[in-house]
Amino acid sequence: MIKLLTKTILYILTATIVLFSIGVFVIYKTIIFKLDSEANEHLLSTKNKTIAELRHGIPAENIFAKNDSKNQITKIEKQTIFSDRCFIETEKETYINTESEDEEESVTFKVLIFQTNINNTCYEVKITNSLAEGKEIGEYIMGVVTVFLIISSLILLIINLFISKHIWKPFNATITSLKKWEIKNSLNLGHTSIYEFNTLNSSLMELTEKIKLDYSNLKEFTENISHETQTPLTILSNKLELLLQEKTYTPEQANLIQESYMAVQRLYKLNKTLILLSRIENKQFLEMQFINLNLYINEKIEEYEDFFENKAITVHKQLEQNIDLEINTTLINVLFDNLLLNAIKYNIETGGTITIKLSNNVLCVENTSFINELEQKFLFERISKNSTSNSLGIGLSLIKKIADFYSWGVSYQYQNNLHRFFIHFKPKKKE
Amino acid sequence: MTKPKERRNLTIITNIEKNFADIWKFLGSSKKKSTFNTVKMRILIVEDEINLRQDAGRYLCKNGYECEFSDTLRIGKQKLRDWEFHAALIDIGLPDGSGIELVKYIKAHFPAMGIIIISARNSLDDKIDALKIGADDYLTKPYHLSELSARLYSVIRRRNFGGKNMLIFDGLEINLSDKKAISNGNELKLTKKEYEVLVYLASNPTYLVTKQAIADNIWGEKADMAETFDFVYTQLKNLKKKLVDAGLKNYIKVFYGMGYRFMD
Secondary structure: OOOOOHHHHHHHHHHHHHHHHHHHHHHHHHHHHHHHHHHHHHHHHHHHHHHHHOOOOOHHHHHHHOOOOEEEEEEEOHHHHOOEEEEEEEEEEEEEOOOOOOOOEEEEEEEEEEEEEEEEEEEEEEEEEEEEHHHHHHHHHHHHHHHHHHHHHHHHHHHHHHHHHHHHHHHHHHHHHHHOOOOOOOOOOOOOOOOHHHHHHHHHOOOOHHHHHHHHHHHHHHHHHHHHHHHHHHHHHHHHHHHHHHOOOHHHHHHHHHHHHHHHHHHHHHHHHHHHHHHHHHOOOOOEEEEHHHHHHHHHHHHHHHHHOOOOOEEEEOOOOOOOOEHHHHHHHHHHHHHHHHHHOOOOOOOOOEEEEEEOOEEEEEEEEEOOOOOOOOOOOOOOOOOOOOOOOHHHHHHHHHHHHOEEEEEEEEEEEEEEEEEEOOOOOOO | OOOOOOOOOOOOHHHHHHHHHEEEEEEHHHHOOOOOOOOOOOEEEEEEOOHHHHHHHHHHOOEEEEEEOOOOOHHHHHHHHHHOOOEEEEEEEEOOEEHHHHHHHHHHHOOOOEEEEEEEOOHHHHHEEEEEEEOEEEEEEEOOOHHHHHHHHHHHHHHHHHHOOEEEEOOEEEEOOOOEEEOEEEEOOOOOOOOOHHHHHOOEEOOOOEEEHHHHHHHHHOOOOOOHHHHHHHHHHHHHHHHHHOOOOOOEEEEOOOEEEOOO
């Protein structure tokens, strides 16, 4: 992709070169034509002058210098006179430059030969005019023109560059603001003197306001739904719990109650997670404290001891770095709970491994699993469909949300039948 | 324990609710053996959602408590003035104000009462705030009734029995202050989790406590795993074995696929 400015300059440059070549060609041709007609005129005026001199009775041999081979007057027989017509011929003569002997120069001459009858004497006159001088002038002019054209097009190019830069400034500012725009903030684009850019800015501002409004409406709706479902869910669960206390139901009924109860419990958890997600989005976890990640990981592993034992999972620790993170305690718990729970939940039936690595500000949780490689695309999205799991998606989106909250990176890798989840921390230095 | 003061203002929230309360009071008192043997514990439930307060009432009444209900701050205060309570369950979000106000009111006028705050918001800060203003415990919606009952049980026992906080069953003694289970004078070697499960079940005697509730009680947020159920099973199997090995009767009855009952 080419930048707008580069593209403009390229076009202008091409156009300049083409126009410049045509211009130079036309100017050259004009100069040549002018020089030619100038030489012809000079020859004709010399002819008239010579005739006039001959009429006045100036002897023919005195008109031109004797050793002038270029201009000659010869007396001829009368019969040869055919008219007053004259010929102008262009002759080329190559001679050796007297100053530098090696160089051969070709000089173009214009020759006028005419016959005239003055006082019953016939003369043939040959007048020669060298074009060398004119050619030199022509070349000189061409040189000046060329230099001038090059300089002026360069200046134009630079001016164009500056103008373009200046004119596109508001546009670039708009792009920069758009890039930085987050859905929570209003997009504030300044006023410019260019009509089109102003229209663009105001349209963009309207558009983003609309998006913002839609987003917040949607968010509010989700939040309301999550909160509003809490009470009915609690009621449902409580009623089922009371129903379980009855002693008169058949095994079949018991099964139905049990299954309903389990489904309600699942809804509970989902609801809790959704509320947690929206609370993170609403920045309700601002209280931070420094936590030593190494100590924290050790504590967490101890906390999960039972779960590891239950599935005979071997846990390896490779903590090569000692970092302190400034983080909200609730969030770090949610983050690690989800990382470890996924690693346990989707681990193989028995005898799996979990490796926790920490180096170069990157945490890696690696585990064996009964599921194959996960699809990278939409992996960390909230509504990610995965046939083998129903809560993996939401757990991962929680991880992503928390990482986003602290501008950390998350990534996933599948290698040698191992699932690897990475968190790229950006630890702040402790003051 | 002192007898309840005479009711000066008779406030009936709804007839149905009162009837329910009476029925459950009756059921509760008719049980041969209540949790606290002789003394009836009176609980005030302040919750604006009728279903929630009634269900809590039903569950607790069965467990031998007497319950009074209120759906607003105003009626709650009124009932507090008219009756004597041992503990209160207070929902934070009430139609005419915050439950926090009621907690402060109770702290000022009835310092001996146990208070459990119920909130729809699950946050550590809220929990700390609630405990700071004097609540004994904090419970987030949604909750299991067995959890509510166990918390209430624990609060009341702590307040009323202090250092000699013992649960005594046939041959089994649970010392809640020292966190020990004793069988015929010998301390049972229970893991922390086994002890917690035992106390949880014992504070819901004869009730069916679901596996999910046990898992939530012990592992909290982490209970959201299929594994935890196998796990509950393992824990209870071990616990039962330890109780039987100590020469005790089989207190814990399994209800397949559902949960467990502690049979006194």
